[in-house]
Amino acid sequence: MIVAGVMSGTSADGINVALVQIEGGLGRAETTAKATAAPHRFPQFKFLAHAEYPYPKNVRRAVLAAMNASQARVADLARLNFLLAELYAKAVLVTQRQFRIKVELAGCHGQTLYHQGKLAPFLGFKLAATWQMGEGAALAARLGVPVVSDFRPADIARGGQGAPLVPFFDYLLYRDNRIGRIVQNIGGIANLTAIPRSASPEQVLAFDTGPGNMVIDAVTEQRFGKPYDRDGTIAASGTVLETVVNQELRAPFFRHKPPKTAGREEFGREFVREFLKHCGRAESRDVVATATALAARSIADALNRFVIRRRGPFSEMIVSGGGTKNSTLLAMLAEAITPLGLQLRSSDEFGLPSEAKEAAAFALLAYQTWNRQPSNVPSATGAKSAAILGKISYA
Ligand SMILES: Nc1ncnc2c1ncn2[C@@H]1O[C@H](COP(=O)(O)OP(=O)(O)O)[C@@H](O)[C@H]1O
Ligand SMILES: [Mg+2]
Numbered sequence: 001m002i003v004a005g006v007m008s009g010t011s012a013d014g015i016n017v018a019l020v021q022i023e024g025g026l027g028r029a030e031t032t033a034k035a036t037a038a039p040h041r042f043p044q045f046k047f048l049a050h051a052e053y054p055y056p057k058n059v060r061r062a063v064l065a066a067m068n069a070s071q072a073r074v075a076d077l078a079r080l081n082f083l084l085a086e087l088y089a090k091a092v093l094v095t096q097r098q099f100r101i102k103v104e105l106a107g108c109h110g111q112t113l114y115h116q117g118k119l120a121p122f123l124g125f126k127l128a129a130t131w132q133m134g135e136g137a138a139l140a141a142r143l144g145v146p147v148v149s150d151f152r153p154a155d156i157a158r159g160g161q162g163a164p165l166v167p168f169f170d171y172l173l174y175r176d177n178r179i180g181r182i183v184q185n186i187g188g189i190a191n192l193t194a195i196p197r198s199a200s201p202e203q204v205l206a207f208d209t210g211p212g213n214m215v216i217d218a219v220t221e222q223r224f225g226k227p228y229d230r231d232g233t234i235a236a237s238g239t240v241l242e243t244v245v246n247q248e249l250r251a252p253f254f255r256h257k258p259p260k261t262a263g264r265e266e267f268g269r270e271f272v273r274e275f276l277k278h279c280g281r282a283e284s285r286d287v288v289a290t291a292t293a294l295a296a297r298s299i300a301d302a303l304n305r306f307v308i309r310r311r312g313p314f315s316e317m318i319v320s321g322g323g324t325k326n327s328t329l330l331a332m333l334a335e336a337i338t339p340l341g342l343q344l345r346s347s348d349e350f351g352l353p354s355e356a357k358e359a360a361a362f363a364l365l366a367y368q369t370w371n372r373q374p375s376n377v378p379s380a381t382g383a384k385s386a387a388i389l390g391k392i393s394y395a
Helices: 057-067 074-099 136-143 167-174 214-224 230-237 242-248 269-279 284-311 327-340 357-370
Strands: 002-007 014-023 044-054 105-108 111-122 125-133 147-149 181-186 189-195 205-211 316-320 343-346 391-393
Touching: 002 074, 002 357, 014 074, 014 357, 044 074, 044 357, 057 074, 057 111, 074 125, 074 136, 105 136, 105 357, 136 147, 136 391, 147 357, 167 181, 167 189, 167 357, 181 284, 189 284, 205 214, 205 284, 214 230, 214 269, 214 284, 230 284, 230 327, 242 269, 242 284, 269 284, 284 327, 316 327, 327 343
Parallel strands: 002 105, 105 147, 181 316, 316 343
Antiparallel strands: 002 014, 014 044, 111 125, 147 391, 181 189, 189 205
């Protein structure tokens, strides 16, 4: 079956569409209650095509404003939910036409406006909460095929953090009987999936390591008026403030044991304000270099603290996400992980363009759901049980 995956991440840069072919791998259709974490057979996955569509500037601004809850109006949020669906639909339709491929099902992650994976008190209750926008019913109507959306709540409902959800996909594609692999995505937030050699799904460890591009983007915007540090050229011209990097790495988030998730709530405005304060009067290019080093070092630091010693050895790190376009970040990452015995490889080397990975993952999750199969990895999210994720909208 041909499936479209649609992803728009916390960077709020735009929409990634992946078209993939997925066949087989289905056990008995099971009810949620009886579903097990490890399907006996796995689907066959083939990547077909990928395209990327930046959000129009005013939409990006509206999305970022909506994430900043104190400034959001409920009418605008309701409208944004439908507007995003229109943009997602257009993105899929254009991609289909461009590659002359017709999809039969779509999986849409949506735009996260709020994510709080851990329980916190609210009105006398203790709750975790998550909210992704992009109305599935509108998308299904435009595409003329069923759409699976809103993947995270089912995991939260089982005591999980609702993230990360990509490990199911990582496990399917990158598990190996000879070597342990780290699958590292660098979007706005950076997250990893650690797959030990010959691992069963329960042995997979996955969590958010901290900022990916989010802090780099914010300081580049503030100091240079540009949305991101293209190819990492600004960072390459600066000097890293080592004391600031070390100081930031002592922040509670980095010390917390996984499972853990992060978003703009952790590494958005507040964090950036403090970060800039710590940088003091440093030159702007040094500030960008330091934000870039923080992204690289926080990944290596997380591996060192929580992964290598417990689940090692690992010999490869496969990177994906927009951060792979930042060559300074990649160079810093390679330097930071070499002492851990890891060699850096790109998702592209495995036949999947690094920008397409997360979108492709949500195509796979949609396929699972459509076939009544679970796709969270409880060891990664902390959920008490496996869950069939998402909500289906029929065309
Ligand atoms: N040419 C480039 N040079 C440097 N950074 C880039 C480049 N292209 C994309 N990026 C970075 O990648 C980010 C988007 O990555 P993406 O994987 O889409 O993240 P998200 O999932 O959070 O949307 C941009 O915000 C930017 O920081
Ligand atoms: Mg993006």
